[in-house]
Amino acid sequence: MATLELNQIRKTYRNADNETLKGINISIESGEFLILVGPSGCGKSTLMNAIAGLESISSGEIVIDGVDVSNVEPKDRDIAMVFQSYALYPNMTVRGNIAFGLEIRKMPKVKIEAEVNRVAEMLQIDHLLDRKPAQLSGGQRQRVAMGRALARQPKLYLFDEPLSNLDAKLRVEMRTQIKRLHQKLNTTIVYVTHDQIEAMTLADRIAVMKDGELQQLGTPKEIYNQPNNMFVAGFMGSPSMNFIKARVDLGEHDNPLGQVWTADGQAHQINLPDRLRKFDGETIIIGLRPEYITEQSTEEGRTWTEIPMKIDVLEPTGPDTIAIVEINQQHVACRLSAEFDAKVGDMVPLYFDLSHAVFFDVKTEMRI
Structure with a gap:
């Protein structure tokens, strides 16, 4: 678990007319589940990639557990990321995919086996360990991707629209899985989605973004009942306000x-x-x-x-x-x-x- 502070984060791409991120300030407590939500092009994925180190920032500070990591390489930030596309190695079994990051860190084989089994049992995929990704359903692949991230036990977990490729029924099931995982592990999570129902059901707090700006930061109840402006009021809720x-x-x-x-x-x-x-x-x-x-x-x-x-x-x-x-x-x-x-x-x-x-x-x- 870790705290995360985003201080005046700005991002401007070369030859771009406008800033993609316009002075984002967010402070995340240890063990908190924060969701970044907003329409396509609002800057939420850019902010997520900046936290992970996959995107450089033009100015500002990204601070994890009191340490400024703004210029630290992604591999040294102790962050695990779960992508929309699963990003599994097709030639490896489920066991191999989950163990890969631990092997890179040269963890002893006995500990790797124990960690793979622990995560697989937690996600109810222990019966799939010897299968390859092509033999899995979309929901199973997403659980393997989550298992690979959980096995590393990093300071911070980042989820980038992890459920957007799943059908409606699976999305509901996976939302429940993720909610239970967070309650059990009390990990610090930053989660990006454009789905306001996901945001309302999963988050401790929600950050609503539009055009690179933070419109409101608050609990789901605050965002829903006390919106700062018409954009937040209209974006959250189905049907909308x-x-x-x-x-x-x-x-x-x-x-x-x-x-x-x-x-x-x-x-x-x-x-x-x-x-x-x-x-x-x-x-x-x-x-x-x-x-x-x-x-x-x-x-x-x-x-x-x-x-x-x-x-x-x-x-x-x-x-x-x-x-x-x-x-x-x-x-x-x-x-x-x-x-x-x-x-x-x-x-x-x-x-x-x-x-x-x-x-x-x-x-x-x-x-x-």
Whole structure:
């Protein structure tokens, strides 16, 4: 286990117009599982490669356990990396692939055998030790790649989109495997993915990146419920957060109200927090996740607003149903119960739980 500090990490490629990494600052505790998440081209894999030493940095410091390794060769950083492509040696057995790094380090054969058996049993691939990669499924190959990294017992583990080549069912199974491994070994892991579900289910903390910049660093709950800006709010969650424009008006009792219109042209008022008084006469954006727009308002202690809505689309998912409605000429996703009896075109009362709403400035897209 090791701590990792990324101090003002910048990266500019030769002949490039823009910086790929723009002053990234992240501090990772020993035993922490940090996930770097963001869309393609955001710089997350470049940052991962910089930590591993596979990419040089233009400026800044990469510090592992208090030692600046910014200019240290990859082999001397005591890091193990698991790649998207598995990167197994096809001519070697599973046993040979796991043992290879230990043999390079000239570990005694008895210890190598013991370590290979330990890792294989942990990953439930001990019955595959004499097979070659071509005889394995995608999930088995990925476990062998993980086993090769685990056998080295380095200070830091790096996972670069390790599950992206697997089918949906295997991805879920491997997520569980990785979660159990981390809980058992308490290792320090930095994990890159573009899959926000992986990020939410695996991470102790999530670093959301966009265009080479760190947008937010926090726990999955913080990222989901208290996003810094509209990009983070829209990127995390499936379906993503709804963004509803609303004009703020101070009502008769000097309370801020938001005006919204439904598809039938009817105007509706919703109560807004007192802190939005200063936006009187201006338009703001209400961020509300689909699970807070439902067909029932049974839970006490919440601020419910009832609005009759016309169902445009219904998407049954099994445990629930996603309904698409229209507010202010925008499509809005609602999460209804699987048993809810409604058809496309029906007018139904839907309840908006505004106690979980977040609000954004239209101009800056930052959370108010």
